[in-house]
Amino acid sequence: MLPLGFSSGLPFLLVFSTLSAWLREAGISRTEIGMLSWVALAYSLKFLWAPIVDRYDVPILAQLLGRRRGWMVLAQLTTAIGLVGIAMSDPATSLGLTIASALLVAFASATQDVVIDGWRIDATSTDRQGMMAASLQLGYRLSLICAGAGALYMAEFVNWRSAYLAMAGLMSVGLIAALIAPRVDLVPAAKRLSFGGAIVEPLTDLFRRKGMILVPILLLVACFRLPDFVAGVMANPLYIDLGFSKADIANVSKLYGVWIGIAGAFAGGIALTRIGLWWTLLIGAVVAASSNLMFAWLANEGARLDLLVLSISIDNFASGFAGSALVAYMSGLTAPGFAATQYALLSSLYALPGKLIGGSSGAVVDAYGYPVLFTATAAIGIPLVVLCFIVRRDTMKTEHERDAADAAAPVEAATRA
CATH class of the missing domain: 1.20.1250.20 (MFS general substrate transporter like domains)
Known part of the structure; x- marks a missing residue:
């Protein structure tokens, strides 16, 4: 749960406040930065596609890993691809690519949150959910240090592209956790x-x-x-x-x-x-x-x-x-x-x-x-x-x-x- 919490929290700042610092440094207006924060609406609208995540399998991955872990791996890989897209863009000259990549990160990351919450609830009994939630929150907070302070340090001493590529690499923490997590597909589709x-x-x-x-x-x-x-x-x-x-x-x-x-x-x-x-x-x-x-x-x-x-x-x-x-x-x-x-x-x-x-x-x-x-x-x-x-x-x-x-x-x- 600890590394899954890390994976859940890592992308959020990268499409929110950390990205806004890069945009402002690139000369993007404050009005545009404010409007670009709307990409994070995916986190607020995730309930709309949560039933799909809960009800349907990812082809091939579900057969190998189960429904929950299959969705986790797909969401984590897609998030990493989106972060690479942001890294390869330049807000000053290719703002469209930056926005499209940020949208992909937000959507995939919100999907990851849905499936991690579902896995957390299925993985253990009610009396241990407090421990699971605490581990999730600790992992989430540690990821905020990486996506906030870590990304800004790299941008200061190297460049923004390297910072976002490093963050894409850190999604491997959640990917490894998804692969070693127990398979917990407890509810058959017919009963959903x-x-x-x-x-x-x-x-x-x-x-x-x-x-x-x-x-x-x-x-x-x-x-x-x-x-x-x-x-x-x-x-x-x-x-x-x-x-x-x-x-x-x-x-x-x-x-x-x-x-x-x-x-x-x-x-x-x-x-x-x-x-x-x-x-x-x-x-x-x-x-x-x-x-x-x-x-x-x-x-x-x-x-x-x-x-x-x-x-x-x-x-x-x-x-x-x-x-x-x-x-x-x-x-x-x-x-x-x-x-x-x-x-x-x-x-x-x-x-x-x-x-x-x-x-x-x-x-x-x-x-x-x-x-x-x-x-x-x-x-x-x-x-x-x-x-x-x-x-x-x-x-x-x-x-x-x-x-x-x-x-x-x-x-x-x-x-x-």
Whole structure:
């Protein structure tokens, strides 16, 4: 699970913030960079083709490796080919090839995420899913260091082409993991939901259990990480425009910042056990949005390394804390019979508005400047707090029901034995 988590996280920054730094250095306008971030919409729309991945075999590969591992290998090889395509392009002279290659990477990488999640759920029992998820997250975070700091270091001291070729080579980590992973095709095709049912039935279950409170719940999920996604598109262009070197950005944002984000995620996990889900969710909504004010301050002050470190520290810690809260909240919304599909739908939903609105962030900066953008994203925290209070009763009720179910589970297991 650890190397598969690494393979899952590696491509994301390479079509998002790392690519935006290359584009800005190549002279691409901030408006165009913002719009190009829409290639990452594949990660938000993956639920549309997830039933195909879950239901159909890859010719030849499925016979050799099984359905899950066959899709993994195909997705990983396609991702590597897309990264080579980006490496061979030059945004200043062949932007079309860069965009097409980035689209291929995003689509293949999102497909890889779908199949890795399916393999993770099938591979082991429910009581070990916490360990699997922790391994996935650790591998994902380590890959962010490579795709963020590692790629920027190589671009600074060698060139961008070498950086992306090296990242394509690192996809071999996931490829090896897929080849040695156990074969776990547990559900025969005849028992799988139809393509339409795979999407409709989990949604129907959510509406049946939650009723009209589902509307503010979905709004909260959709907007919870909106400040991060919108601000994230313009973070690297801000650093470049202020005059920070790629080495500075790699050291502070992509290396130091990742570990601060891990610390924030652990802090969120501790808060969940100490003060409960709702309070952790509320605190996460406030700190994640308000931390963007640090970037507005940085934009006004200029290339101060001390202020960059402080901004990255506060923002990444807040982002990690809020991420733990949101994962726990979305997990609590799922039902046992539809847990994997409902979680895929919710995780797609939480990223979709940020990706859509993030595409216009460059135009906002060009028209009004960086401080206005980051202040506006911080203001999103106000409606988030309102939504947290609206769903408060349902959240606490769900938490109590889960606690009761967990307490009853050992008794039920002993009775069946």
